[in-house]
Amino acid sequence: MAGPGWGPPRLDGFILTERLGSGTYATVYKAYAKKDTREVVAIKCVAKKSLNKASVENLLTEIEILKGIRHPHIVQLKDFQWDSDNIYLIMEFCAGGDLSRFIHTRRILPEKVARVFMQQLASALQFLHERNISHLDLKPQNILLSSLEKPHLKLADFGFAQHMSPWDEKHVLRGSPLYMAPEMVCQRQYDARVDLWSVGVILYEALFGQPPFASRSFAELEEKIRSNRVIEDFFAHPWVDLEHVPSGESLARATALVVQAVKKDQDGDAAAALSLYCKALDFFVPALHYEVDAQRKEAIKAKVGQYVSRAEELKAIVSSSNQALLRQGTSARDLLREMARDKPRLLAALDVASAAMAKEEEAGGEQDALDLYQHGLGELLVLLAAEPPGRRRELLHAEVQNLMARAEYLKEQVKMRESRWAAESLDKEGLSESVRSSCTLQ
Template sequence: MSFPKVEGYIFTEKLGSGSYSTVYKAYTKIGARSTVAIKCIDKSRIKHSGAAVDNLVSEIRLMKSLSHPHIVHMKEFTWDSKNIYIIMEYCCGGDLSKYILRYGRVPEKQVLYFLQQLASALKFLREKGVAHMDLKPHNLLLHKGPDRKYVLKVGDFGFAQHLTSEQMRCIRGSPLYMAPEMIAGAYDARVDLWSTGVIMYECLFGRAPYSSSTIQELMEKVQKQAPIQIPANSSISPGCLDLLTRLLQHDPNKRISYEDFFSHEYLDLEHMPSKENYDKAVSLIKQAIELDCNGCLEAALRCYSESLRYLVPVVGVESDVMRRSALTAKLTRYMERAEEIKRHLKAQQQAQVSDRTNVTEEPQNEVRAPLAKRGSCCVVGTTSGNSYDFSGPPSNSDNNTSGHNGAHVSKEDTCPQEYIANYVNEQMQDKKVKVDKPRGLARFFGKPVPYLDKDNSVDDKKSEKIEDNTNDMCKIS
């Protein structure tokens, strides 16, 4: 097979092709030989198509201006007498359509993980005044780092448009993921919300809601706005179902708005697992420990609670056993400390009420020493590389070790090891040992915790395919 030639790059394999272009894997000749993806657009195929030329110009212009962790980065572009070449970052995990085909139904926790990353990219595009217009699993690329965690990136901006006050009237995009109003010929940026709902549905149930054997059958379903059905035996959470049904509303005026989508409680975009949010958790933990040591218990409780909201998703997506066990131990310890402070503050309030009514009663709950004066698991470090990590345990060479602010802790008073073993065994599906779930997380937050509710790991381990049962259905109105 002959490859195109681009100065400075060596082509290695073909990754895929479309109507006007072919994508290849290549690497740089000089330096560290970094791997890239090169999209080759055949000039002879587009010279007579004004729409194709416009799409190409739009894609190049947009990709040059967009820089976001969940958008495919364009490094440069060039051309010769035959082709135009767009050189992009290489995503080694393929695309989301291949992922769904490989694993079948995707566990809800992992769907949430991907959905948060897609929503993060859409929020960025929204701020830039850009609508993608062709969201589908084929255009959502996956990159897998050395930590085996997937990162989703939005690509292929050939149909993207800068938003205007006028509604668009030409049909664009892929029919299976196309919003119903696009067929009518008048639509706006809300079509991306519908496409997001279709992608979410396909991940959860292994097929798109309007999957059809022919394009004619598909178009009839879309035009008639056939009710979208969800398997009655599905086990998705109420929050997931609420978001899905609000995305898949045929009438764009009844569909969830972008503002409500980005702020939806189930999506919880603010606390999505990321390097930035992990750093926030570390900073809040440090503040909490310092406030705890200084006796500012109400402020410490607020910092502990908020840090846990950032830390829980990080634990939920960690695929490395050792890092997960360390994170779980610390998460559990911080939660227990927050619960101690809550009980103590409540006892104080009750005592104050009793004093005002001339009833003397001793508080039933005493607050123990702050974490920084107890277990070594409270020592927080900084991240290294691409992994979420805490500093290692203090040295055991002395009888006492230093915790936060130099406070001394006893090496006998460490974090209970059964919490580490229980949670890690549960998350890694060790069926040989019966373990209990981590205590109190849902109770502490006052609501279900999506990343810890179910035993689904966000990594590349084998998943069993689940056969789709479409006989028993319930309908989205």
């Protein structure tokens, strides 16, 4: 076998070509299967002579973990072999390189791209954690891209991965310092949640082009990341939105919501029907991305077109009804304002609510209107709690209920607008503008 300075090693059944990268004890090569398929793979070559006891254990754990899992966002271990000099891990080939290179060649990533990547990474990580597996070396260099044209993340390099229950604690320092959680760096004692800290650092780097705690020494790094803040509930966070990750369940969930929408529509409840149609469309988007059969995809698109048309009609009905309700409440609102002349704070809060209603009338003013509603309601709820019984309290209570209903409705519309990454991905399906307009209150 040729030495490391003389080109790639030889392996039965494969032709090893260019070197893709190298680490402490492994070198990765691009390779072709000699079979008729000429399948392209990546082969990780580990020199036996470079292995100590700990690295042997790491390698065996990596093989054992990857052999037992299949996930669209985790790099696949196809096979492994060995000879007198090396151990070979035959992996899925990812033509897009790693996330570190992807970020640095673009300087920073747009938020909508970072969000899709985070959703994919969260999907892989949740899959691992459900099986009590922690990666423990999450960093952009260990996240590969399937291609540059349509990149999908593939979590790779499980050399430091461990079987860990959520309550397990470890003390062995693992991973790369820039991406290590505080408890690992500062206390040398940690559990499975350290992966989530690394995800946060990766997200920061994607959005800003560099890690948040770049340091010249380990001591400087330790000082920078000391913090007592609790990590948020990452998997349930609406920005990650794992609920709408494309899967085999997306179409069934969309269909179930449509059934409810049709029922509400038949019952004459236009607002509820519109809300359900829009929630269904949120699942039809990933269903279209998940579907690979062209005929079935066209059938889904045809159905979506029908639901979009009905949503447009319902939106007009609901918008008209809401404006009528606002007009009906004008006299009560004027009376409340008259009765609040001796309450400057109440008058100011009512002014904020009026500003919210005016902003709601403007095209594209939903988010500004919602912010004003929430600010006004915060004040009005405090004032309502202190208001003694009487006619003014009754009017104030009715006004608060009315404003809360408006705010909740707008919040739903804004949430749909903020899911623009999904709607934009439908541009290629020719439905983006219809979906966006149907699910946004004008």
